[in-house]
Amino acid sequence: MPELPLGSATFRAAAVDLGGSSGRVVSATVDGERLRIDGVHRFRNRAFTDELGLRWDAQRLYRDAVAGLTRLRQEGHAFTSVGVDAWSGDYGLLAYDGLLDAPFHQRDARTDRSFPLVEAILPAADAFRETGVTALPIMTIYQLMADREAGRLETVQRMLLMPDLLAHWLGAEEVAEATNVSSTGLALPRGNDWDARRIEALGLPSRIFPETVEPGTVTGHVTEGILAPGDTTDITTVASHDTASAVIAVPAHDENFAFVSCGTWILTGVEVDHLITSDRAREAGFTNELGLDGTVRFLRIAAGLWIVNECVREWGLDGWGARSTAARRELLARADAAPSTGVLVDTGDPRLLRPGQMTARIAELVAEAGGRMPTDRAAVVRLVLESLGAFVARQVEEAAALSGVDVQVIHLVGGGSESSILAQAVADRSGRPVVAGPSEATSMGNILVQARAHGEVRGGLGDLRRIVRASTDLRRHEPALR
Structure with a gap:
């Protein structure tokens, strides 16, 4: 930067x-x-x-x-x-x-x-x-x-x-x-x-x-x-719904993009200028939320890194001390290096929304998918992240079909953008490039609205996103050739 x-x-x-x-x-x-x-x-x-x-x-x-x-x-x-x-x-x-x-x-x-x-x-x-x-x-x-x-x-x-x-x-x-x-x-x-x-x-x-x-x-x-x-x-006041702030900081060049804001929740959708209220959209679980300058976020909400966080808590690695932090980093590094488990679960399943016994819930879904639950913790993390990527790719396809937006690129922002496993899984499963970053999108969107309100920044949403592009090191993930 x-x-x-x-x-x-x-x-x-x-x-x-x-x-x-x-x-x-x-x-x-x-x-x-x-x-x-x-x-x-x-x-x-x-x-x-x-x-x-x-x-x-x-x-x-x-x-x-x-x-x-x-x-x-x-x-x-x-x-x-x-x-x-x-x-x-x-x-x-x-x-x-x-x-x-x-x-x-x-x-x-x-x-x-x-x-x-x-x-x-x-x-x-x-x-x-x-x-x-x-x-x-x-x-x-x-x-x-x-x-x-x-x-x-x-x-x-x-x-x-x-x-x-x-x-x-x-x-x-x-x-x-x-x-x-x-x-x-x-x-x-x-x-x-x-x-x-x-x-x-x-x-x-x-x-x-x-x-x-x-x-x-x-x-x-x-x-x-x-x-x-x-x-x-x-x-x-900023766009105080954290997803609204995060989407402000999506470093997009034009309207043909999908966004994925990944933190505790994962929110996948497109930005449009009108409400989409069809029965098909409702049945698919999408909603419409107000964004900055009259925009509408047409998106699907589901459990995100909450699933990983609950596993980490279950494993006793959720402390904020140096030892717990180092253990989490080591776990994520091993997940990056681990091979794919070859099985995916539906991370949109409502059973994953409640706290407690998360690994048992995942194991239940793995069994239903015809797989075997990994015994290694790093492999469990990789399974969840790859499954989140597959879920997101499906939601991008659904959002594009329901909205008519011709999605050419997917922007992954928030804490989940730091996961190369997640970003690459979205790219591979969707067949579209994924631009990862910024990880602090919510805070950046928050601050840019303040800056505009006080006259430091002028213009519309595109001008705010130009500042994000100029201020962030972005990582591009291309889909693997099939």
Whole structure:
């Protein structure tokens, strides 16, 4: 990545990027032509279980984010702006005296009961035809219905989606950013605002839904004392659904591409300018999510590196100490060198969505596919990554057929872009070249929206992607000849 003297760029920002298994604070400078990452502070994100179910320690995430902002501020100049992105679906409930309790995890089983309640009132097939959003138990609509049934909304004053919750604690107003609203199941088509009709039909209190704002809106200032004395740092909404931020940083040249954003989840699709609401699209499991500048991400959501992470946790290698980190690196290196197992499983199988006993679930799928479960851990990792690649290739074909986009290249971004096994498997199975990188796509997309909002970058989505191409070392994987 090209080196810029610190201070030569007029704009410095921080991205708080929260994922399902880890979080990071990334600082960067932008000069209108290039983005340079100055520092990264990483921390762990682990759910916990109590008597009510699976939860997130949101307050610890906030403390870790503040620690990262403070450290990175001490290492460089002041931030003009801070933006927060996170996974979709989950939220915090605010009562008069603050957070009601720890936010529920989207994988908690409580939506098993609320899903049919919503379906009886608002059938998923009708909702898809109206909004293009498919029905998934992890969505906000089903979680809020579970809260309503449990009587948890009676004293609640506001519901804030996870990135908006942390931004509020940093000093922002209580708002809801539009790209994230679009994935809740409670939005008007294209996520322009909350759908009052659907909210009323479900008996949800309208008071809890905050004002919807667009990416690039300044909603407050970082609370005094979090950064250096005398700093004035804006809080700017970004495309706060982490996939929306990641797709901004897809280094594409034109519209004939598919994207794969691979982290805990793997999201595969194409970028279009309209909703795709056909019955065939719904039956194939695709959904429509709002992107930057009115774009639509037509995509399929499935388990991604979550599968590998759960195996690693089962093997006791998920610690953050030097020994665990070295063991994970050694495992991934052995997976790179291991031969193909010759068997693939369907990584879209819902059995892989729940935590716990992941290797047993994989073994069950391997047996159903007529194979034999490897005994070597590196071989298991390779099997999962190759299976993810085959799954992605199928989704690219489906997305192209359903959207009419003539996909010429596939862009793989996020943490999964660092896996040569995954990238090559996608290329081989799809018959299309795969461009891997950037791995920090979400943070880069986050920061570029802030830069544009503050006038450091001008133009549209293509101009932001030009900066990504100029700022990133990309790796191209060609499909093997058959």
